[in-house]
Amino acid sequence: MCIAVFLWQAHPLYPFLLLLNRDEYHSRPTKPLGWWEGGEILGGKDELAGGTWLGCTRDGKIAFITNVREVTSIPQAKSRGDLTLRFLESNKNPKEYAEELSKEADQYNGFNLILADITSKSMVYLTNRPKPENFIVMEVTPGMHVLSNASLDSPWPKAQRLGHGFKDLLEKYGEAELPTKEMAEILMTNTIKDDESMLPGIYPSEREHQLSSIFIEADTPLGRYGTRSTCALSVKSSGEVNFYERYLDEDQWKEHTMSCQIKKMEVHG
Template sequence: MCLILLSWQQLPDRPLIIAANRDEFYARPTLPAGFWPEHPEILAGRDLEFGGSWLGLSRNGRFAAVTNLREIEHTGELSRGDLVKNFLLSDNTAPEYLSQLETEKRNYRPFNFIGFDGETLGYSNNSDTGWQRLAPGRHAIGNIPLSSSNEKTIKGKQDMDAALYAGVDHLKLFEMLKEEEPSGQHDDAYYRALSSRFVNIVGADYGTRSSSVLQRHADGSWDFWEQLYNTEPADPNFLTVKMLNHFQV
């Protein structure tokens, strides 16, 4: 997952809204969002290489997601997708989980992590010491620490504001996530393409594979939409919408 945009405690009837793109190698085996047979309380996509997830919910209203940290020294071998799975299965509050994670986060591959327990929205990474409660407002989590920003995260927050201005509409948020205009002025064409919100690099084996929009209602219930893209390069409909799934929790 390379960009997660959040609206936190800004709309009374939708206290938490998430719009996110997952960028990954097309060949990496993946299952779309669904309830896991061995853990039916988890609703999430699944990475079949390591068994974890990049984003998901639990039936008791917990939410978690990760992105990787680019250009950060590789510090551990544990899969960051396990952070999402473990948080969704945990009974610990977000502060308890993140505090315990401090002692072992160097054992994981570079990550940004966010976890919501129904009350607290917490953030951690393993390039910095400590964790933080996210304040009300807009937040953008990319492939850099939350304390930093770049053109992609700045523009992401601006465009999410614009998408929500006229009301909460998941289709408008999906449209916003499909922005292919580069946000950075990189000399290298590959890195310029990576600066796009929707990564579509002609001839490459990597790009945006799915988009997710989640809304938490004031009563604690959730709507979770996942839009999947066709990532078979030989298909004439390559990178067009393959499927739109909707779940309610």
Template sequence: MCIAAWAWQSHPAHHLLLLFNRDEYHSRPTRPAGWWAAAEADGKEILGGRDELGGGTWLGCTRDGKLAFLTNVREPSPRVGAKSRGELPVRFLQGNQCPLEYANELAKEANQYNGFNLVLADVHSGNMAYISNRPEGDSVVQKVLPGFHVLSNAAIDCPWPKALRLGQSFNRFAATHDGAEISLQHMVEKLMMDTVKADRSMVPDTGVDPDWEYQLSSIFIDTKKGEARYGTRSMAALAVKLNGEVTFYERYLESSLWKENHIQFVLEVAR
């Protein structure tokens, strides 16, 4: 289901600071973050994890300064046979459209997918856009303004308890770490491993079973649905400095062991 918090064009040393937890069934095959390209990409690589069933991603970026990340919208009865939402970030990252152009084009076909929230950014142009296909039949497209934002499984900046909790802790962390050197590993450990659940009276009513909603109300999730284990499979942090240096940190679960990725690169100069 996933949750993200980010500072966009509002930190004294960074264009972007992003935190992202990916929640999924533990049985779903997944590749950890690395550089990869789909066959039709003509060599343009994406840095991110990869869903081995659908072939897409939930979070990715490119050397030319593009970024995309995705969360599902919580709904009781997802449509069987809908297109894979993981392809939506990939199409943007491999394409040449700006964030708002892509979002407006996607709105024309958004009903082919189950509920999603998608954030798109171009660091070089300083543009960020958000699109959601819920409520059904009425896609929302908007520019994301500089500042601090949170996204879970409702609309952007929706005040769900877990979103409020993460937003407040992220703001406090950023305020006390305003220099260029920020430990992304420390950010992840301090903010994204939070297992505190919401008070049951504050759990949102999304149409799913209230007890299941309660189990999903923490930032870090580890639970079961029937016999299937479900929860946070990876935690990522991405930092883009004003000088173009990019650091990607991932802590991911593989065969019941937590492992780490540290990847750094420099943005290509805008053409």
């Protein structure tokens, strides 16, 4: 289902910084972080449906997605991971892509989608919930934001825990360079769960209790489910991109970091 915390246009060295956990069934085939064919898109790959939960491009586009927690689902719905991929492959800016997507948002199960263009300092948030016909598109304001499985910045307890921890680390390091890998290790491995009284009340309480931690480990009737990877994606003002991933590969945790340079960083007065 995923959870993410990110900083947008609010740090002197980093126009963008993201920490994200991807939660998925362990049996779902996945490729770890890498360059896609053509060498323009960097991200992991869902080998079942072909999309991605998080990716960036050499020209400064970034996209990531989380599912909306809901009881019912659409039979034969389109894959939500395709929404991020199509933006990264397109020549459209975030607002143009959002306008295009509004015409087909009802063909997907509930999603929260963040689209950004670093070079033009543009970021939008899109969701097709609470109602598919009322597609929501809004500009993301500079600052810190948390995205879980409800709307952007919803005060779910685990989202609040993540936000508070992220803010504490930002205050600790001030305007200095940020140790993004260490930040991910500290914040995204948290297994604290909520009391039953704090749960959203969408799923049965036992299931929701399993999902109430930032880092998830759960046994379900459909198999093992939980956090499959943790990512830290940072973009410096110079255009330097660093993408760290810690991922589960056949029950073994592995990690790697990849870097690139955004081709053109526009200067805005």
